Amino acid sequence: MRALDLVADWPARAAAAGVLVGERGVGERGAGHWGREIRTRVLVAGATGDADRSFPWASVTKLCTALAVLVAVEEGTIALSDPAGAPGATVAHLLAHASGLAPDRREAIAPPATRRIYSNAGYEVLGDLLADRAGMPVWQYVTEAVFVPLGMAGARLAPGASPAHGVEGTLSDLLALGAELLSPTLVAPETLVAATRVAFPQLSGVLPGFGRQDPNDWGLGFEIRDRKHPHWTGSCNSPATFGHFGRSGSFLWIDPDAQVACGALCGLDFGPWAADAWPVLSDAVLRTLGACAGGPQGG
Numbered sequence: 409m410r411a412l413d414l415v416a417d418w419p420a421r422a423a424a425a426g427v428l429v430g431e432r433g434v435g436e437r438g439a440g441h442w443g444r445e446i447r448t449r450v451l452v453a454g455a456t457g458d459a460d461r462s463f464p465w466a467s468v469t470k471l472c473t474a475l476a477v478l479v480a481v482e483e484g485t486i487a488l489s490d491p492a493g494a495p496g497a498t499v500a501h502l503l504a505h506a507s508g509l510a511p512d513r514r515e516a517i518a519p520p521a522t523r524r525i526y527s528n529a530g531y532e533v534l535g536d537l538l539a540d541r542a543g544m545p546v547w548q549y550v551t552e553a554v555f556v557p558l559g560m561a562g563a564r565l566a567p568g569a570s571p572a573h574g575v576e577g578t579l580s581d582l583l584a585l586g587a588e589l590l591s592p593t594l595v596a597p598e599t600l601v602a603a604t605r606v607a608f609p610q611l612s613g614v615l616p617g618f619g620r621q622d623p624n625d626w627g628l629g630f631e632i633r634d635r636k637h638p639h640w641t642g643s644c645n646s647p648a649t650f651g652h653f654g655r656s657g658s659f660l661w662i663d664p665d666a667q668v669a670c671g672a673l674c675g676l677d678f679g680p681w682a683a684d685a686w687p688v689l690s691d692a693v694l695r696t697l698g699a700c701a702g703g704p705q706g707g
Contacts, residue, residue, distance in 0.1 A: 409427055409453050409454025409693070409696060410696065411427075411454075411689065411692035411693045411695070411696040412425055412426075412427065412454050412455065412456040412689075412693075413456070414685070414688060414689050414692055415456050415457065415672065415689065416456070417685075418674065418676070418681065418685055419676060419681050420657060420674035420675050420676035421675050421676070422457070422458070422461065422463075422674060422675040423456075423457050423657075423672060423673065423674035423675070423676075424455070424456065424457030424458055424459060424461060424463070424578075424579035424672065424673050424674070425455065425456055425457060425579070425670070425671065425672035425673075425689070426452060426454065426455035426456070426459070426579055426582070426583045426586075426670070426671055426672075427452070427453040427454050427455070427668065427669070427670050427693050427697075428450055428451065428452055428453065428583060428586050428587055428590060428668065428669040428670075429450070429451050429453045429667060429668055429697065430449060430450055430590040430591060430667030430668070430669075431449035431450075431591070431667065449591050450587040450590050450591050452583060453668075453697065455579065455583070457579065458579070459578060459579040459580045459583075460562065460578050460579075460580060461578060461579070462562055462564075462576050462577060462578055463576065463577070463578070463579075463656065463657075463658065463673035463674065463675065464575075464576050464654075464656040464658070465573075465575040465576060465577060465582070465654055465656065465658045465673070466573045466654025466655040466656035466657075466658055466678075467528075467572065467573050467652055467653065467654040467655060467658075468575070468582070468652050468653065468654040468658045468659065468660055469565070469570070469571065469572060469573050469574055469575040469654070470531055470571075470572060470573075470629055470652055471585060471589075471629065471630065471651070471652050471660065472550055472554050472555075472563075472565070472571075472575055472585065473531055473534065473535065473546075473550060473571040473572070473629070474503055474603070474628060474629020474630065475553075475554050475585075475588070475589075475594065475595070475629070476538065476546075476549055476550045476553045476554050477499065477503060477534060477538060477628075477629070478594075478595045478599055478600070478603055478628070478629075479553040479554070479594050479595060480538055480541070480542065480549070480553070481499075481599070482595055482596065482599060485538075485541050485542050486499060486537065486538060486541050487499065488500040488503075488628070490537070492507075492533060492534065492537050493507045493508075493509050493514070493516075493530060493533045494507055494508045494509055494516035494520060495516070496519065496520045497509070497516075497520040498520075499534065499537070500607060500628060501520045501521065501530075501608070502527075502530040502531070502533055502534050503534070503603075503607070503627075503628040503629045504524075504607035504608055504626045504627065504628055504629075505524050505525060505526050505527055505530065505613070505626055506520060506521050506523075506524060506525075506607065506608040506611060506626070507520055507525075507527065507530050507533075508520050508522065508523070508525065509525065509527045509529050509530045509533070510525065510527065510529060511525065511526060511527050511528060511529065512527075512528050512529055513529055514529045514532075514533060515529075521608045521611070522611070523611055523612065523613055524608075524611040524612065524613025524614075524621075524623075524624040524626060525613060526613065526614065526615075526616055528570065528572035528573060529572075530572075531570070531571050531572035532570055532571060532572055534571065535570075535571035535572075538571075545567060546565075546571050547565040547566060547567050547568075547569060547571075547574075550565050550571065551564075551565065553594070554585075554594065555581075557593070557594060558584045558585065558587075558588055558594070559584055560577060560580075560581040560584050560585065561580075561581070562577050562578040562580060562581050563575060563576070563577035563578070563581040564576050564577065573654065573655075577673075578673075579671070579672075579673055582658075582660055582671040582673060583669075583671060585660065585671075586660055586662060586669035586670075586671050587669070589650075589651075589660075589662045589669065590662055590664075590667065590669050602628070603627050603628040603629060603630060604627045604628075604630050604632065604648075604650045604662075604664070605627055605632075606623075606625045606626070606627060606632055606634070607626060607627050607628050608626075609623065609625070610623050611623055611624060611625075611626075612624055615631070615636065615639075616655075617640070617653075617678060617682075617683060618636070618638050618639060618640065618683070619638070621636050624636070627650060630650040630651065630652065631650065631651060631652055632647075632648070632649070632650050633645055633646070633647055633648070633649040633650070633661075634647045635647060638683065639687070640653050640659060640682070640683065640686045640687065641661050641686070641687060641690045642686075642687040642688070642689075642690030642691035642694065642702070643687070643691060643702040644690065644691045644694035644695060644699070644700035644701055644702045645661065645663050645666075645690055645694065645701065645702070646663050646664075646665035646666060646701040646702075647701075648663065648664050648665050649661050649662065649663040649664075649665075650662055650664075653678065653682075653686070654678070655677055655678050656673075656674075656677060656678070657672075657673070657674040657675070657676045657677055657678050657682060658671075658672065658673045658674070659671060659672055659686060661690065663694070663699070663701075665701060666694060666697070666699035666701065667699075668693065668694060668697055668699055670689070670690060670693050672686075672689075
């Protein structure tokens with residue numbers, strides 16, 4: 409896919425990126441090794457870089473943790489309504505960064521469902537609760553509930569690593585996660601649809617790296633694009649686009665309207681370069697696939 413040629417211009421010493429197309433995706437499908445089906449109804453449309461090189465995922469980890477929590481909810485191990493974190497907060501509040509916990513402290517700085525406060529601490533509370541309910545460390549639960557069934561052989565959440573930002577893995581692993589979020593197998597499709605709708609609507613807050621957003625919409629673990637501006641996805645992405653990016657220079661987005669997913673990992677931390685380059689790549693990918701929701705389509 410020629411849109412991925414843009415990755416070669418990134419200032420990172422090493423980078424890998426790929427694109428998936430679901431059953432309703434249109435346009436270019438790739439060829440050769442990367443034009444293969446990796447999941448029923450999901451194809452790799454293209455990729456660039458070393459697909460087997462491990463990179464830190466930083467906050468893209470939260471997608472793995474959130475998916476593990478959703479598996480636990482369907483198993484009956486945990487419930488979205490269970491009290492967790494600050495007084496009055498629940499598992500759902502923690503997933504949606506609406507618990508009122510501080511960014512990096514297990515201390516409430518606002519009542520639940522009044523502000524969107526992006527909280528690593530909230531995901532660490534979730535990890536502790538999941539470990540307690542499941543009777544195993546959170547790293548083991550994420551491994552057994554997400555990594556193993558999805559064939560994410562290179563992904564690792566080390567013992568003691570944060571369930572907010574501790575995963576390391578390869579592009580192949582990231583694309584396997586993207587395929588799951590395009591065509592879920594670990595949870596019921598309706599569970600994923602509900603988790604990728606806005607939870608606790610109309611909350612304002614800061615989107616790290618992009619400033620205050622009003623509203624700063626989030627699902628149950630998944631950041632939702634909606635009409636945010638500026639944003640790390642492109643103007644061609646539909647408002648329904650969901651995903652996450654990480655401080656390590658990692659991202660994964662899924663556009664369910666276009667049935668396209670795009671992810672990247674690299675060896676350069678997020679900064680102005682990424683805020684400029686990622687939307688350009690996202691738009692190029694969607695235009696190449698004839699799936700631009702925000703403007704004229706083309707090459």
